[in-house]
Amino acid sequence: MYKAFMFGTPSIIVTKPQVCKKILMDDDNFELGWPKSVLNLIGKKALHGITSQEHKRLRRITTSPIKGKHALSLYLGLIEKVVKSSFEKWNAIEEKPIEFLSEMKKSTFEVIIRIMIGSEIDPQWLDMVEKVYTIYLKGFLALPINLPGFAYHRAFKILTSSFSNYLS
Structure with missing residues (x-):
């Protein structure tokens, strides 16, 4: 110990x-349970009070559209489209190296968002959502220090300000 x-x-x-x-x-x-810092970021009522039965019902509702081989095969065309467009964007950047991991994260995020929300999404909106998600995820994983310059503070600030003012 x-x-x-x-x-x-x-x-x-x-x-x-x-x-x-x-x-x-x-x-x-x-x-x-969740640490207090995470509860502050997601809201105190977001995860409290959900019973085991309620959790199972919500999980069944959220996963049913993408469950099974047949359902996933419906998204192959969408995945191909996103990957092709990503390759074309990377190809357009001549004589500059790309950060492969970060670009793959962006493509994967785009596939997931398009499956969840729909296939036609404004690229500017998608970029904004990706930025907010990245900031929020870093805040979840960071120490809960609510001072300027720390990831937790930046994630907490998103809750209290509008997205467009904060990200620009």
Whole structure:
């Protein structure tokens, strides 16, 4: 066992499998949940009060349009279209190297958004949503330091300001 101070709270890190199992199986003392910093970012009512049955129902509703091989095969044309357009954009940038990982993240994000929202999306809107998502994700994974210059502060600031004013 190790004593540590992580994410703003004192913690004990356990490494032995038997002790981990005992802690995780202890329903009386072990509470599942999100850190307070994440709850501040997503809103206090977003995840509280959802029962197991409600969670299953919401999961079934959200995953039913894209479940199974047949349903996924319907999106192959959309995926091809996005990948081809991405390759064409990369090809248009002559004599400049591209950051492959970040460009692939953008293409993947575009595929996911087009599946969820629809195939015709304004590219400027998509860029704005991607920027907000990236800032928000970095805020989720960062230490909850709400001071200017930190990722958590930037993500928290998105909640209180309009997207267009903040991102421009």
